[in-house]
Amino acid sequence: MRIYITHCSAKKDNSLKDTRKKVTPDKLYTSTRVQRFIKRCKKKKARWAIFSDKYGVWFPYERHEWYDKHPSTVSEEEFKRLVEDFEEKLNDYDEIYFYYNPGRFHPIYKRLLKEVKVKGKITLFSHIDEIK
Numbered sequence: 001m002r003i004y005i006t007h008c009s010a011k012k013d014n015s016l017k018d019t020r021k022k023v024t025p026d027k028l029y030t031s032t033r034v035q036r037f038i039k040r041c042k043k044k045k046a047r048w049a050i051f052s053d054k055y056g057v058w059f060p061y062e063r064h065e066w067y068d069k070h071p072s073t074v075s076e077e078e079f080k081r082l083v084e085d086f087e088e089k090l091n092d093y094d095e096i097y098f099y100y101n102p103g104r105f106h107p108i109y110k111r112l113l114k115e116v117k118v119k120g121k122i123t124l125f126s127h128i129d130e131i132k
Contacts, residue, residue, distance in 0.1 A: 003047040003090065004131055005057065006037045006099040007109050012066060022063035025050040037099050040131045049089075051098075051109070056085030071106040079108070087117050096122045097130070 009031035016023060026038045029050065038060075041048035050058045054069040074082065090096055096118060100109065113122055 001047070001093050002095040002097065003049060003093045004037070004041055004097045004099060005049045005051055005090075006034060007071075007106070008050050008052045008058075009034050010068075010070070014066075016066040018066075020065055022065055024060055024063055025052075025058045026060060028064070028066060033101060036128055037131075040128050044131050046131055047093075051086070051112075053082075053108075056082050057089040059089075071108040074108055079112075083112060083116055086112065090118055090121075093118075094121060098122055098124050099128070099131070100124060100126060102126055 008025075009029050011031035011034075012028050013023075013030050016028065026035075029035070029038075034050065038048065040046075048060060052058045052064070052067075052069075053071050053074055054067045055062075055064050058064065098113065113119060113124070116122075
């Protein structure tokens with residue numbers, strides 16, 4: 001079983017800010033990178049998720065509130081929880097394809113991918129057309 005995942009973005013639908021309304025990730029994230037990723041996954045009927053600095057692995061059927069959390073502000077304790085969440089939610093997948101922009105890949109994501117127990121299942125890719 002394969003899943004495609006990408007990290008979150010700072011660009012979000014600000015109309016949701018302070019509303020406490022819970023939405024799916026495709027409604028929250030507005031950055032071109034994330035929207036292209038989601039659109040391609042939907043077109044190819046591929047399983048996908050967003051890696052959120054606050055919520056961890058966020059599947060398309062889950063709903064969360066608007067948030068503002070920069071990867072640089074993730075504490076060690078939060079990082080440990082994010083690692084555990086990543087391992088728990090993605091453990092059953094045989095292949096984990098992580099979409100990223102090499103020029104804007106925050107060190108925390110590099111560290112996460114090195115430290116998770118499922119690292120042997122992870123393939124990094126940077127071209128959207130690699131989503132099959």
